[in-house]
Amino acid sequence: MDQLQAYVLDVDGTDIQAEGARLREGGSAVVVELPGGVRAWAVGHAGTLKSLLTDSRVSKDPRQHWAAWKEDRIAADWPLRLWVSVQNMFTAYGSDHRRLRSLVASGFTAKRTMELKPWVERITATLLDEVASLGRANGVVDLRGAFAYQLPVEVICRLFGVDDSQRAGLRKVVDTVFDTTTTPEAAQANAEDMYRILTGLAEQKRAQPGDDVTSAIIQADSVRFGRLTDAEVVDTLILMLTAGHETTVNLLDQAMTAMLTHPEQLALVRSGERPWSDVVEETLRWQAPVAYLPLRYAVTDIDLGDVVIPEGDAILAAYAAAGRDEAEYGETAGEFDITRGVKQHLAFGHGIHHCLGAPLARLEATTALRMLFERFPELAFAQPSTRLVPMSSFLSNGHAELPVRLGRDASL
Template sequence: MDHAGARPFVIDPAGRDVHGEAEHIRALGPATRVELPGGVLAWAVSDQALLRRLLTDPRVSKDAYLHWPAWIKGEISPEWPLFAWVAVRNMLTAYGPDHRRLRGLVSSAFTVRRTAALRPRIEAITAELLDELAEVPPGTVVDLRERYAYPLPIRVICELFGVGDEATREEVRHCADSFFQIGRPDAPDTAEVLARLQAVLRGLVAEKRANPGDDLSSALIAARDEENAPLEEHELVDTLILFLSAGHETTVNLLDNAICALLTHPGQLALVRSGRVSWDDVVEETLRSQGPIANLPLRFAVEDIDLGDGLVLPAGEPILHCYGAAGRDPLVHGQDAGAFDVTRASKEHLAFGYGVHRCLGAPLATLEATSALPALFDRFPGLRLAGAPGELLPLESFISNGHRALPVLLSA
C-alpha cells in the first residue's frame, strides 16, 4: 500500500488514458497520493469497498469551506482548473445538517412524479432527433454524440428547468462543457465560466419568481424546510448548476459509451435484440465498465482516518473518488473486470455515488438511456462505426469519460 512519503502519481489532466491510469493507481494501493492539475495533492481512492466505506463515513466532508485548510486559508486561487468544482454551494458540496437540509428541500421539488412525468417528452424528443437523423443522405458520416447523445439530455434538463430560450440553452451547454473538459489546451477559466453560468441562472430564477410554472426552477423557489425557510438565492442557483452538471454531461457520456460498446460488441448487441438480456442490463454494464465520470473531485478528511495496514488519511487532506476504477475493481468483478459483458451476473458500480450523496437524478438518467438506446437501434438496425474503434478520441478530461466524437454510418 502507498504511504504519504511516496512520490505522488501525476494525473493527466487531458485524460488520454483514464482506464490505464486507473489501473496504475489501483496497483499503488486502495488509496494513494496523486497530483491533480495545478499541483494540488490529493488521495485517490480506487478500491470499491473502501470508496463505499468513505462515502458513508461522517468523517468525510464535501465542504471545502469547513474542512480544506488550503481553501480556508486562501491558498487555492480562482485560476485553479478545478476551482468551480469546490466553490459552488449546493447539496453536493454541503456537509452534515446543512446537507440534510438542502437535500430535503431539493427532494421535495425533484420528486419521482416529476421524473416520471418527463417520459412523454423524452420519447418525443428522441423521436424528433431520430427523424432528423433519418434525413441524412445514405453513406454520410454522422457524429452521433453531437446529433443524438448530446441534444437529448440538454433539451430534457432545460425543459426540466423551464428554459425555453434557445440562446440560453446554448450558453448553458457551453458552460457545462467547460466544467468537465479541463484538459483542453484552450480550456477557459472555470471560475469565469462559473460566474457566467451563475449570472444566467440568476436571470432564470428572477424570471420564475415573477412567472412561476410547472418546472423544477419554480418548485425549488417554492420549496420550504421544516422551519418554513426557503433556499437562499445562491443555493438556488448552485443547485441548478448541480442538476446541470450531474444530469447533462453524465447522461451524454452514458449514451455515447453504451452506443460505442454495443457497436464494438455485435454479439452482445444480438443478445439484446433477441430479448435474452434487457436494455437495463446494457445501461448497468455501461455504467460499470465505462462510467460517465472517471474521477470526481473532491472530498476532505474531517479528522485523521485509519484506512488499515498502517495507512492514515490525515485530517484536511483532499480525496479524489475514482469511480471509473471502482467499477472495474477485480476484487469485485474478477480479472475480466475491464471487459464489457451485458450477461455479467453482478454489475455493481458507484457511477451514481453512494450513501447520502447518491445522485437524485439517477432515475432520470436511466429513463433517458432506456428510452433513447432501443429507439436508436430499432430505427437504424444497420448502424455501425464509421472507422476503427481505436480511432475514437477520448474527451480531454480526467473527470469526464466519453468520446470527443462518435462517427457512425446509419445504415449498412
C-alpha cells in the first residue's frame, strides 16, 4: 500500500457524495490517506463492503491485526486514535467480541428500547415547545442545533443516568470526536476529558446503581463470560455515547432536509400512504449519518478480484459511498425516493458488528419526525437549501445548521 498513490480524503467533508462517487469509480477498494498521513483501503461498493463486514478475515482489533499499530507507527496524538484505541466490542475480534457484545447486549435489550417510547415522546414534546418559543422570539430557528442535536443527547443522558451537571461536558467531548479538522493536541486533550467524565460516571454508578444502562453494564454477568473489567465498562460507555448521539443527530438532520426539499414525498407521508419508517430507512441509505467508519484490518491477504488488500493493512468502511452504489440500488441511487421499496442498507453496519442501538435510533427518528411535522405543518427553510453548509468532518455527515421558519403552530 505504501507504494501506491493514495487519494487524500477531504477532512472538511466539503462534498462527501462526490468523493464517494470517485471512490466507487476507483475499484473495489481504493488506497486513501487519512489525517496524519495514515493510509487505509476505502471500500465504497455496497456488495464488496457487505461481504467484508461478514468476512472472518477482517478484524476490528488493531492490537492483533493492524501492522502499523503493532509496529508503533501510529502517533500518540493521531486525531482518529480514539476510534481504534478503545477496548470494547467496537474494536474486538473473534471470541473477545462475542464476550463483550453478549455482556453489553444484556443491558441494551429490545424490551428496554420499547419501554423508552413514551419517554422519547415526552422529551420530543418538551423540545418542540422550546423550538416554538425560539421561533416566536427570533423568527428563524436552527433546527439542527435546537432540535436534532438536543433530542439524542437528552435520550442517551437519561439512558446512561447522567446528571444534568455532566451533560454539557459530554456534549463537548462528542462534538470534538467527530470534528476531524481538530488539531492532534486538541484531540488528545478531548480523549482525556472523555475518559475523565465517563470514569467518574462509572464510579458513581458502582457506588449508587440505578435503573439505567450504565448500571446494567456494570452489573452484567454470565456463567460463560463473567463481567466487564472497569476499563471495558468505560470504553463501552464511550462507544455507546459516540455511536448513539452524533449518528442520530445526522439522521434527523438529513431526514428533515429530505422532507423539506421533497414536498411531494412529504405529502405521501402526511396522507398516510407511506409511513415515517420509509423516510428513515431511505435517509439512512441516501445520506449515511457516518460517512466513513474507522477502521478494520486484513487478518490475511484478501483478494477482491481487481485488487488484493494485504495482510495487516487497514480498511475504511465508506458507508455514504455504498449507499449511493448504482450496482446495488439502480440508476436512481443518487435520488431520495421513499417509494423505491429497498429497505436494506449498511448505515448501521452489517453482520456481527451491526449497531446494537439501531432500534433506539429508529424509534427516536420516527417519533421526532412525526411530531415535528404534525406540530409545524408549514415548516420551511429560511434560505435556499443550496446554501446549507456541510459539517467540517469527513466522518459526520450532516449540516452546520438548518435555519427554518416554523409557520403555523398546530398545537395552538
